[in-house]
Amino acid sequence: xxxxxxxxxxxxxxxxxxxxxxxxxxxxxxxxxxxxxxxxxxxxxxxxxxxxxxxxxxxxxxxxxxxxxxxxxxxxxxxxxxxxxxxxxxxxxxxxxxxxxxxxxxxxxxxxxxxxxxxxxxxxxxxxxxxxxxxxxxxxxxxxxxxxxxxxxxxxxxxxxxxxxxxxxxxxxxxxxxxxxxxxxxxxxxxxxxxxxxxxxxxxxxxxxxxxxxxxxxxxxxxxxxxxxxxxxxxxxxxxxxxxxxxxxxxxxxxxxxxxxxxxxxxxxxxxxxxxxxxxxxxxxxxxxxxxxxxxxxxxxxxxxxxxxxxxxxxxxxxxxxxxxxxxxxxxxxxxxxxxxxxxxxxxxxxxxxxxxxxxxxxxxxxxxxxxxxxxxxxxxxxxxxxxxxxxxxxxxxxxxxxxxxxxxxxx
Numbered sequence: 001x002x003x004x005x006x007x008x009x010x011x012x013x014x015x016x017x018x019x020x021x022x023x024x025x026x027x028x029x030x031x032x033x034x035x036x037x038x039x040x041x042x043x044x045x046x047x048x049x050x051x052x053x054x055x056x057x058x059x060x061x062x063x064x065x066x067x068x069x070x071x072x073x074x075x076x077x078x079x080x081x082x083x084x085x086x087x088x089x090x091x092x093x094x095x096x097x098x099x100x101x102x103x104x105x106x107x108x109x110x111x112x113x114x115x116x117x118x119x120x121x122x123x124x125x126x127x128x129x130x131x132x133x134x135x136x137x138x139x140x141x142x143x144x145x146x147x148x149x150x151x152x153x154x155x156x157x158x159x160x161x162x163x164x165x166x167x168x169x170x171x172x173x174x175x176x177x178x179x180x181x182x183x184x185x186x187x188x189x190x191x192x193x194x195x196x197x198x199x200x201x202x203x204x205x206x207x208x209x210x211x212x213x214x215x216x217x218x219x220x221x222x223x224x225x226x227x228x229x230x231x232x233x234x235x236x237x238x239x240x241x242x243x244x245x246x247x248x249x250x251x252x253x254x255x256x257x258x259x260x261x262x263x264x265x266x267x268x269x270x271x272x273x274x275x276x277x278x279x280x281x282x283x284x285x286x287x288x289x290x291x292x293x294x295x296x297x298x299x300x301x302x303x304x305x306x307x308x309x310x311x312x313x314x315x316x317x318x319x320x321x322x323x324x325x326x327x328x329x330x331x332x333x334x335x336x337x338x339x340x341x342x343x344x345x346x347x348x349x350x351x352x353x354x355x356x357x358x359x360x361x362x363x364x365x366x367x368x369x370x371x372x373x374x375x376x377x378x379x380x381x382x383x384x385x386x387x388x389x390x391x392x393x394x395x396x397x398x399x400x401x402x403x404x405x406x407x408x409x410x411x412x
Contacts, residue, residue, distance in 0.1 A: 006409055007243035009200040011230045012310075014207030015246040015300035017216075017254035018225075019280065019287060021312035021395060022247045023047025026063035026203050028393070028403050029245075032412030034198040036064030037073035037190055039233030040223040041205035042113060042138070043084045044131040046280060051400035054095055060085050061104060062203050066097060071193075073186050076109035077223060077233020079138040080150065081118075082175035106179065107186040108151035113138045115168045130256075139222035154180040187235030194240050199412050202230045202241070208300040209254075209341075216341055219258030227304040243410060245392065246306035248297060250314045250379075252290040255280055259346040262290035262326045276316040291324040291353065294386040299339035301389050308392035308410035311383070314376060315396045320358045323379060327386065328352040356382065364397040369406045 010029060014020045027049045030036055043059035049066055050056075058065065060080060062072040074080065085106075089099045117134030130136060141147040152158045154176045163169050193200055204225055209215045211225040224232060227244050231237065251272060254260055264272065269289050272278070278287035300306065317323060329336040329349035340346055359373035366372055372380075372394075380391055392407035405411065 006412060008197050009194060009242050011202040011227050011241055011244045013204045013227055013244060013246050013304050014225060015248040016207045016252055016296060017209045018207040019253050020207060020247040020249055022204065023049050023058060023063045024395060024398065025247050025310045025393060026201055027051060027066060028400055029201055029411065030064040030067045030070055032199055033064060033070060033201045035071045035073060035193050035200040036062040036203055037075055037200065037234055038062045038078060038203040038205060039075045040077045040225055040229045041221065042079040042133060042135045043081050044133050044135045044221065045205035050398045059088060061088055065092065070103060072104045073190060074106045074110055075186055075234040076107040077229060079111045079113050079135055080106065081113040081134065082172065082179055086175060086178055101181045104182060105184040105186055105189065106150055106182045108183050110150045111138055111142045111147040112150060112153045136222040150183050154183050190234055191236055202234065208303060214303050216258050219256060243307050244305050245308050245310055245410065246300055246304060247310045247312065249312050250292065250317055252293050253278055253287040255285050255287050259343060260288055260290055261329060261349045262293045262351050264289050264291060272316060276313055291326055293326040295326060295329065295339040297387045301387050306389050308390050308407060310393035311391050312395040314394055315364050317358060318363060319360055323356045323358050324353040325382060326351040327354050364402060366396055369404055
C-alpha cells in the first residue's frame with residue numbers, strides 16, 4: 001500500500017532495462033537529502049544530470065554530487081574500477097564540482113575491478129549487451145571468494161602479496177594511495193544517518209529487468225538492481241527502507257539483444273529515437289524503443305514494492321499522433337496478463353495494445369500537472385490505473401527545472 005506521509009529515506013529504482021532517467025530524478029530529489037548512496041553496479045552505469053549550465057554523466061559517483069553539503073556513498077554492493085573513479089573525480093573537479101572525503105566515501109567492502117577483469121569481459125563479446133567494463137568478471141570473482149575488497153586494495157602489504165608480480169601493480173598501487181582517504185565503513189555511516197532521521201536516497205543503477213535474479217536472464221547485468229539490493233548493497237535492514245520510487249520512461253527502451261515485445265520499428269520508432277536522443281550514456285550504443293508495456297510496469301511494481309513512480313521523457317511524445325499501451329501479450333498458449341522472465345515464452349509474445357490520442361502542444365516549459373494537455377493527463381492517468389501506483393513526478397525535459405511534482409507526500 002502506498003505510504004501517505006513524507007518519508008525520511010527513498011530508494012530510487014529503475015523499472016525497466018535501465019536508462020530510465022534515474023540520474024535526473026535523484027539529482028532533483030537530492031536538494032532535500034543529506035546522503036545519496038549507490039548500492040549496485042559499477043561504471044557500466046551512466047547517470048546524466050543537466051543543471052547549473054552543465055551536463056554531467058556519472059558512472060560511479062552518486063548523483064547527489066552536484067548538490068552542496070551532501071554525502072555521496074559508494075556501497076559494498078558495487079564493483080569499483082579505481083582508474084575510472086579517479087578520472088571521474090578529476091573530471092568533476094575540472095567542472096568546479098567538489099569531491100573530497102568530506103562529501104564522498106567508498107565502502108571498505110566494495111570489490112575492485114582489475115585489468116584482467118576488463119580483458120575477460122572484452123573476450124566474452126557483446127552478445128548479451130555487456131559494456132565490456134569488467135563488471136561481470138569482477139562480480140564472478142566476488143562470488144567465487146577470490147575478489148579484492150577496497151580495504152585490501154589500499155593495504156600495501158595485502159595488495160603486494162596478491163598482485164605484486166602483476167604488470168599493473170605499480171600503476172594500481174598509485175591508484176590505491178590516491179583512493180585511500182575515501183575508503184570507510186559505509187554501512188555504519190549510513191545506518192547512523194538513518195537512525196538520526198537524516199534524509200537518505202538509495203540510488204539504484206541499471207533496472208529491474210537487468211537484475212541478475214529477476215531480470216530477462218541471460219540478458220542482464222551481474223548485480224541486484226531491485227529494491228532488495230538496497231539492503232545487501234549498503235548493509236541496512238529492510239525495516240529501515242521507508243519509501244520506494246520507481247523510475248520509468250513514457251515509453252520503453254533497451255540496449256542489446258533479448259526479447260522486447262513492444263519494440264517499435266519504422267518511422268515512428270526512428271522519430272522517438274531521434275527526439276529522445278536514445279543513445280547510451282556509457283557506451284553510445286543506439287537504444288531500441290518500444291511502446292509503454294504495462295506488464296513490465298506491474299512486474300516492477302510487484303518485485304520492488306513501488307510506492308510511487310517518476311515518469312520521464314513525457315515530452316518526447318509531443319507530435320506523436322497515436323500512443324499505444326501494451327495491456328496483455330498474445331501467445332500460442334493464450335492471452336498472458338502478467339510479465340514473464342521465461343525467455344522461451346517471452347520471445348514468442350505479441351503485444352495487445354490500447355490506443356490513446358497524442359498531443360501537439362510543447363510541454364517542455366510546463367510547470368504544473370494542471371497545465372499539461374488533456375491527452376497527456378489521460379495518458380498518465382491510464383498508466384496509474386494499470387499499474388495501481390500513483391505518479392509523483394513527471395519529467396518534461398532533461399534539465400533539473402523541467403520537472404513537475406504531482407504528489408508531494410512521496411518526496412522529502
